[in-house]
Amino acid sequence: xxxxxxxxxxxxxxxxxxxxxxxxxxxxxxxxxxxxxxxxxxxxxxxxxxxxxxxxxxxxxxxxxxxxxxxxxxxxxxxxxxxxxxxxxxxxxxxxxxxxxxxxxxxxxxxxxxxxxxxxxxxxxxxxxxxxxxxxxxxxxxxxxxxxxxxxxxxxxxxxxxxxxxxxxxxxxxxxxxxxxxxxxxxxxxxxxxxxxxxxxxxxxxxxxxxxxxxxxxxxxxxxxxxxxxxxxxxxxxxxxxxxxxxxxxxxxxxxxxxxxxxxxxxxxxxxxxxxxxxxxxxxxxxxxxxxxxxxxxxxxxxxxxxxxxxxxxxxxxxxxxxxxxxxxxxxxxxxxxx
Amino acid sequence: xxxxxxxxxxxxxxxxxxxxxxxxxxxxxxxxxxxxxxxxxxxxxxxxxxxxxxxxxxxxxxxxxxxxxxxxxxxxxxxxxxxxxxxxxxxxxxxxxxxxxxxxxxxxxxxxxxxxxxxxxxxxxxxxxxxxxxxxxxxxxxxxxxxxxxxxxxxxxxxxxxxxxxxxxxxxxxxxxxxxxxxxxxxxxxxxxxxxxxxxxxxxxxxxxxxxxxxxxxxxxxxxxxxx
Numbered sequence: 001x002x003x004x005x006x007x008x009x010x011x012x013x014x015x016x017x018x019x020x021x022x023x024x025x026x027x028x029x030x031x032x033x034x035x036x037x038x039x040x041x042x043x044x045x046x047x048x049x050x051x052x053x054x055x056x057x058x059x060x061x062x063x064x065x066x067x068x069x070x071x072x073x074x075x076x077x078x079x080x081x082x083x084x085x086x087x088x089x090x091x092x093x094x095x096x097x098x099x100x101x102x103x104x105x106x107x108x109x110x111x112x113x114x115x116x117x118x119x120x121x122x123x124x125x126x127x128x129x130x131x132x133x134x135x136x137x138x139x140x141x142x143x144x145x146x147x148x149x150x151x152x153x154x155x156x157x158x159x160x161x162x163x164x165x166x167x168x169x170x171x172x173x174x175x176x177x178x179x180x181x182x183x184x185x186x187x188x189x190x191x192x193x194x195x196x197x198x199x200x201x202x203x204x205x206x207x208x209x210x211x212x213x214x215x216x217x218x219x220x221x222x223x224x225x226x227x228x229x230x231x232x233x234x235x236x237x238x239x240x241x242x243x244x245x246x247x248x249x250x251x252x253x254x255x256x257x258x259x260x261x262x263x264x265x266x267x268x269x270x271x272x273x274x275x276x277x278x279x280x281x282x283x284x285x286x287x288x289x290x291x292x293x294x295x296x297x298x299x300x301x302x303x304x305x306x307x308x309x310x311x312x313x314x315x316x317x318x319x320x321x322x323x324x325x326x327x328x329x330x331x332x333x334x335x336x337x338x339x
Numbered sequence: 340x341x342x343x344x345x346x347x348x349x350x351x352x353x354x355x356x357x358x359x360x361x362x363x364x365x366x367x368x369x370x371x372x373x374x375x376x377x378x379x380x381x382x383x384x385x386x387x388x389x390x391x392x393x394x395x396x397x398x399x400x401x402x403x404x405x406x407x408x409x410x411x412x413x414x415x416x417x418x419x420x421x422x423x424x425x426x427x428x429x430x431x432x433x434x435x436x437x438x439x440x441x442x443x444x445x446x447x448x449x450x451x452x453x454x455x456x457x458x459x460x461x462x463x464x465x466x467x468x469x470x471x472x473x474x475x476x477x478x479x480x481x482x483x484x485x486x487x488x489x490x491x492x493x494x495x496x497x498x499x500x501x502x503x504x505x506x507x508x509x510x511x512x513x514x515x516x517x518x519x520x521x522x523x524x525x526x527x528x529x530x531x532x533x534x535x536x537x538x539x540x541x542x543x544x545x546x547x548x549x550x551x552x553x554x555x556x557x558x559x560x561x562x563x564x565x566x567x
Contacts, residue, residue: 092447152450
């Protein structure tokens with residue numbers, strides 16, 4: 001079977017020759033190809049070369065377009081930080097005041113960082129498309145204002161200025177739809193959306209139910225392809241029920257601390273679940289420990305056809321031992337077929 | 340000023356906690372000001388606000404409190420301190436410290452630092468807040484200038500948390516290790532508990548609400564290190 005076929009089997013709940021799996025090896029491609037990160041995150045061709053090395057090493061069923069959300073904020077201005085061994089980041093938010101934030105329209109797609117994201121997606125889809133699923137990652141509309149204004153200003157606005165918050169979420173939804181549309185148009189099989197500000201560890205129950213979930217539903221419902229709800233760095237199991245009926249969401253990627261069996265009970269049979277290897281944690285794991293940890297997750301989900309083994313949190317760190325990554329793959333292969 | 344009955348105090352604390360959870364900042368301030376009018380600002384802080392913040396801190400540790408609710412708690416505390424300063428009265432501010440805080444070089448994520456400042460001030464600490472993007476030498480210069488025994492360094496991401504190492508080096512290079520204790524905090528330290536030691540911190544807290552307790556401990560460690 002091809003990787004794409006395995007992923008589709010997981011989506012449809014059909015048997016497969018083995019468990020579909022992926023790790024967020026976006027950054028790791030720069031290590032494998034020996035390409036300096038600045039070049040890797042500026043030249044789509046360099047990114048493709050890195051992902052070729054990822055496929056050569058790991059042969060995952062899903063390949064990642066650049067996991068570089070800060071480019072979305074940098075499209076509005078602001079200053080990037082370029083560091084060796086890390087993806088680019090935003091030094092400080094582009095805006096200090098709400099009133100300064102203006103929609104970019106199609107200029108969003110023409111900004112250098114976003115154009116790079118789109119072209120990288122196109123190249124990946126062209127090269128791997130029929131055989132592997134291509135995952136693009138896009139900032140959630142409820143999180144973009146935090147990147148544009150800073151977490152404090154966004155929190156303050158959400159809590160105490162509902163009119164401005166709604167205005168900013170309108171802008172963010174337009175951004176989200178424009179960008180996800182471009183990613184689907186260039187060949188992304190699905191878009192993973194890390195969501196932070198729809199979590200009760202960040203916001204109040206009232207904000208979540210009255211302001212945030214309706215906005216997510218509006219945005220997700222208009223997306224031009226399937227979305228995967230990414231846990232965004234926090235556990236989501238305890239309020240998974242609130243998200244489970246969001247439109248457009250094909251699957252959920254869980255935090256390593258979320259109990260997958262419990263998640264299955266909440267979601268019911270037939271919904272796609274992904275998870276929940278601690279991606280950044282692999283950097284501190286010996287191959288044997290990674291093998292045992294992944295095997296335990298796979299054993300937990302042994303009878304679950306609608307499950308894809310995937311890394312949670314952010315990118316796999318640059319300095320992760322390749323043998324540790326290979327141990328993850330070995331555990332998947334050793335677990336055998338999905339009956 | 341009159342003394343509040345234990346039952347009245349408990350009712351006030353319950354009411355304040357509920358208002359904080361619901362992000363009712365203005366109502367919370369009105370309730371505290373009403374208490375202060377009848378019993379003084381010191382009572383409003385030490386008998387109502389501080390026990391509520393302590394409860395909020397415990398809820399935070401159990402992950403039963405959101406960042407937004409913690410932020411509202413900070414805003415309520417800040418509003419009360421501002422009102423106390425404007426109205427005047429019996430509240431004892433700046434009776435501990437001073438301490439120096441700031442975001443490390445290249446870090447502009449100020450939310451956690453500002454919350455720490457508010458909770459420290461509410462607990463009576465004099466806080467010298469250096470703001471964002473603070474170089475190691477600025478931290479240590481300020482500690483020397485003000486006689487601070489604790490420096491609080493905030494970093495949100497792994498990339499900027501690495502800059503705490505330079506601050507550690509600066510403290511040690513000036514022969515101030517032990518006397519000047521280094522508190523570190525920020526989201527990445529919660530995600531990676533071993534990072535505090537890796538970058539040379541002397542202590543951390545899992546939330547801004549727990550900062551006063553951490554600074555008390557580090558201040559005591561500093562005195563102990565000097566044999567004071």
